[in-house]
Amino acid sequence: MLWVLKNPVFPIFSKGFNMPRVVVTGLGLVIANGIGVTNAWNALMNGKDGTAELQSFDSSQYKVHRACEVKDFKIDTVFENETTANTIHKYTYTAAKEALKDSGLSDIAGCNRERSGIAIGTLAGELPPFEYLLRNTPKDKANGFDMGVALTYPPSSITTLLSEDFNFEGPNMVSLNACSSGNHAIAWALDLLHEGKVDVMLVGGGELIPQTEFTHFHNLKALAPEMCQPFDKERKGLVIGEGAGIMVLETLDSASKRDAKIYAELKGYGMSCDGHHMTAPHPEGTGAIVAMSNALSMANMSYEDIDYINAHGTGTPLNDRMETLAIKSIFKERANEIPVSSIKSMIGHTMGAASAIESVVSCLAIKNNAIPPTIHYETPDPECNLDYVPNEGRETEVNCVINNSFAFGGNNVTNIFSRL
Amino acid sequence: MKKKAVITGIGIVSPLGIGHQDFWNNLVSGNSAIAPMECLDLSKYESKNGAEVKDLNPEEFLGRKGLRYLNNGTKFLGSSAKMAVDDASLEIDEELSNHTGILIGSSLGNFSQTTDYFHDIIREGPSEVSPMKSYDVALNSSVNYVSVFFKMKSFARTISSGFTSGTDAIGNAVKLIQNGKAKVIIAGGVEQISLDLYMIFYLQKMLAGASGSGNEISMPFDKRRDGFVMSEGSYVFVMEDAEHAQSRGARIYGEISGYGSLFSGNRNSDIGNRVEKARNTMKSCIEDARISTDNIDLINANGNSGKLLDLLEAKAITELFGKKSEEVPVHSIKSTLGESYGASGAAQTASALLSISNGLVPPTINCEEKDPECNLNINNEKVEKNINSVLINSFDLSGNNSCLVIKKHE
Numbered sequence: 001m002l003w004v005l006k007n008p009v010f011p012i013f014s015k016g017f018n019m020p021r022v023v024v025t026g027l028g029l030v031i032a033n034g035i036g037v038t039n040a041w042n043a044l045m046n047g048k049d050g051t052a053e054l055q056s057f058d059s060s061q062y063k064v065h066r067a068c069e070v071k072d073f074k075i076d077t078v079f080e081n082e083t084t085a086n087t088i089h090k091y092t093y094t095a096a097k098e099a100l101k102d103s104g105l106s107d108i109a110g111c112n113r114e115r116s117g118i119a120i121g122t123l124a125g126e127l128p129p130f131e132y133l134l135r136n137t138p139k140d141k142a143n144g145f146d147m148g149v150a151l152t153y154p155p156s157s158i159t160t161l162l163s164e165d166f167n168f169e170g171p172n173m174v175s176l177n178a179c180s181s182g183n184h185a186i187a188w189a190l191d192l193l194h195e196g197k198v199d200v201m202l203v204g205g206g207e208l209i210p211q212t213e214f215t216h217f218h219n220l221k222a223l224a225p226e227m228c229q230p231f232d233k234e235r236k237g238l239v240i241g242e243g244a245g246i247m248v249l250e251t252l253d254s255a256s257k258r259d260a261k262i263y264a265e266l267k268g269y270g271m272s273c274d275g276h277h278m279t280a281p282h283p284e285g286t287g288a289i290v291a292m293s294n295a296l297s298m299a300n301m302s303y304e305d306i307d308y309i310n311a312h313g314t315g316t317p318l319n320d321r322m323e324t325l326a327i328k329s330i331f332k333e334r335a336n337e338i339p340v341s342s343i344k345s346m347i348g349h350t351m352g353a354a355s356a357i358e359s360v361v362s363c364l365a366i367k368n369n370a371i372p373p374t375i376h377y378e379t380p381d382p383e384c385n386l387d388y389v390p391n392e393g394r395e396t397e398v399n400c401v402i403n404n405s406f407a408f409g410g411n412n413v414t415n416i417f418s419r420l
Numbered sequence: 421m422k423k424k425a426v427i428t429g430i431g432i433v434s435p436l437g438i439g440h441q442d443f444w445n446n447l448v449s450g451n452s453a454i455a456p457m458e459c460l461d462l463s464k465y466e467s468k469n470g471a472e473v474k475d476l477n478p479e480e481f482l483g484r485k486g487l488r489y490l491n492n493g494t495k496f497l498g499s500s501a502k503m504a505v506d507d508a509s510l511e512i513d514e515e516l517s518n519h520t521g522i523l524i525g526s527s528l529g530n531f532s533q534t535t536d537y538f539h540d541i542i543r544e545g546p547s548e549v550s551p552m553k554s555y556d557v558a559l560n561s562s563v564n565y566v567s568v569f570f571k572m573k574s575f576a577r578t579i580s581s582g583f584t585s586g587t588d589a590i591g592n593a594v595k596l597i598q599n600g601k602a603k604v605i606i607a608g609g610v611e612q613i614s615l616d617l618y619m620i621f622y623l624q625k626m627l628a629g630a631s632g633s634g635n636e637i638s639m640p641f642d643k644r645r646d647g648f649v650m651s652e653g654s655y656v657f658v659m660e661d662a663e664h665a666q667s668r669g670a671r672i673y674g675e676i677s678g679y680g681s682l683f684s685g686n687r688n689s690d691i692g693n694r695v696e697k698a699r700n701t702m703k704s705c706i707e708d709a710r711i712s713t714d715n716i717d718l719i720n721a722n723g724n725s726g727k728l729l730d731l732l733e734a735k736a737i738t739e740l741f742g743k744k745s746e747e748v749p750v751h752s753i754k755s756t757l758g759e760s761y762g763a764s765g766a767a768q769t770a771s772a773l774l775s776i777s778n779g780l781v782p783p784t785i786n787c788e789e790k791d792p793e794c795n796l797n798i799n800n801e802k803v804e805k806n807i808n809s810v811l812i813n814s815f816d817l818s819g820n821n822s823c824l825v826i827k828k829h830e
Contacts, residue, residue: 138542145619156582160818163683171681176559176578212538215546216557271575409564
């Protein structure tokens with residue numbers, strides 16, 4: 001009894017006593033510097049920049065002409081009613097197929113389908129097919145709609161189509177939370193798994209590059225002209241990107257029963273909201289601090305347990321400064337020794353997919369005991385003086401990763417993965 | 421012991437009225453909000469009816485500052501959130517703001533502002549679009565606005581799952597209260613009528629009259645039904661941890677005690693499988709509330725006048741409730757309100773809470789020639805009844821099924 005009174009961790013521990021542990025058993029990636037987990041991971045570790053001249057639409061009226069688009073994408077199937085162009089459905093389908101195969105669940109007939117759900121995050125949804133149509137006949141907005149657009153345009157089509165593709169019959173949800181959409185979806189799924197409502201959740205994020213969002217960031221002067229340089233003194237903004245990151249989350253019980261390979265355990269998440277401004281982050285990073293601190297507390301971990309910080313690191317002056325301050329506040333004397341890197345330097349800011357892709361990469365860092373670099377890092381910024389793993393990937397022991405996402409509107413979700 | 425999630429405030433911006441009193445009075449009187457739509461030019465199209473929000477004065481709730489830059493959805497959501505917080509006599513001070521979050525369901529979110537922005541880009545050039553419109557170019561901008569308005573610090577989440585979005589947002593909020601992630605959640609659903617919303621369902625011929633039948637009336641479970649009529653609005657609740665509500669002596673409308681959600685395929689699925697999934701969703705929701713079908717006093721149906729959806733809902737209810745399906749009252753608020761998509765489940769939740777408080781079942785109007793295949797206890801007139809537990813059904817033709825159980829608070 002005395003021990004209980006002395007130990008403040010006990011109430012958290014006892015509350016979670018019956019909750020199932022949740023693990024990651026499959027991964028899938030479609031990103032600008034590589035399609036498929038193996039290609040993408042090698043590209044990330046080698047510091048391969050996925051930035052190139054923008055192809056999706058004519059950028060001649062803009063000051064910026066570069067983006068991180070997925071290249072040479074091919075899909076092994078034809079979908080009814082869909083355009084020949086790339087769609088979020090095609091990216092998420094491809095990544096989901098890879099993740100399910102990787103987890104050994106390609107045929108989910110062996111699972112209870114009603115206990116298998118899907119949660120995907122996106123910022124803009126399937127906007128480009130509408131844009132293609134309206135661009136050619138701009139007079140009347142109604143011209144932007146045909147049957148294909150009608151069927152895929154509601155954001156929920158992303159999860160309902162995947163549920164159909166892979167015969168999932170459990171709960172499904174699309175998370176519309178700007179740049180933290182992916183982590184919101186993962187958090188939602190973790191709660192369902194903890195509650196015992198489901199055994200398997202296919203989670204992640206997907207995004208294209210709509211001209212609308214490109215214009216939005218361009219006009220806010222948030223786009224870098226050439227490249228994304230997170231934490232560099234000369235950083236000039238973000239580079240817009242696209243792709244998908246998908247993972248299979250599963251209760252440890254379910255994974256153990258079928259002897260599945262386990263990448264990592266999803267230990268917890270922390271959410272917060274700045275409640276401050278529609279676009280600018282809180283300058284002192286209070287929301288970011290709360291998100292990281294809530295994640296550590298849900299994971300029942302201390303800042304001393306973390307080996308790597310997968311940063312939000314967008315390359316905008318405000319975010320990187322704020323994130324650095326928040327990291328210093330949480331990690332105290334360890335802030336200078338923990339590696340922090342931003343893969344957005346290589347694959348751009350994939351918006352609603354970003355935090356999901358970074359969650360996949362966090363698991364790969366644990367699996368491979370390696371950390372992808374922050375490329376284009378040249379000039380240190382006195383306000384951003386942490387170890388950003390500059391330019392070269394690093395092999396080192398990685399047992400526990402914290403993955404940040406801090407969206408426009410001060411919508412923050414951080415999650416934590418650790419070696420089982 | 422799980423924490424309980426109770427409702428202490430209701431805020432409504434609806435075609436049936438602003439505020440829960442007007443909404444309820446019109447609902448129980450069977451006054452329809454459906455009329456030819458004024459906000460869209462539908463001269464080229466067959467289906468012209470809709471239920472629009474009128475008489476909202478957002479300034480009354482949100483003040484003047486920045487009001488002219490807000491789109492309709494944000495005005496709806498902001499006004500109803502303020503109404504709900506006032507109705508709950510809740511003061512979100514600095515301490516409470518750390519434990520207050522917002523969770524809203526919307527089928528399209530701010531998609532129509534996003535597409536308007538694109539339309540401006542291609543007509544006027546990217547450098548000519550108004551920077552003030554730029555706030556809306558994320559599908560969650562309405563929710564962001566409200567989180568900033570109330571300075572909420574706990575979390576802000578927007579979810580989309582088609583017609584069940586509002587139901588899923590409320591179900592998700594319940595779980596976050598139960599596992600202690602927040603003490604107060606502003607939860608509900610919002611949807612605004614737009615050309616975008618119209619075109620999507622017009623092209624799929626789901627709107628009443630879209631196939632040229634001339635029947636543009638919402639008539640749930642009637643054999644003449646021809647599709648749904650589009651609606652809009654925002655229905656928002658102050659959801660609290662019961663202990664928190666009781667400690668501040670708040671009035672409690674009811675408890676959200678159960679939630680269930682399953683997917684039934686559309687492409688590869690026959691009606692039998694869809695009925696089974698709808699039935700299993702209701703069943704899992706009732707089990708989640710730790711009661712049985714015997715305890716359900718009222719079914720607040722999805723009943724949106726859709727040809728297939730009404731049929732499979734009726735079959736699912738009959739299968740699950742057995743003989744009791746002929747006795748338990750079933751009603752659809754969509755007969756007077758229309759189908760408000762992502763806001764529907766939240767509108768149904770408001771109706772269920774008010775049914776419990778007032779001991780009344782609102783009428784299902786226009787159901788005059790009941791479909792013999794929909795053998796349910798549906799009434800054209802309001803019915804007085806002591807109600808303890810209500811089952812809410814929320815189904816989407818694309819396969820999402822979600823249900824809630826609302827219970828009188830003891």
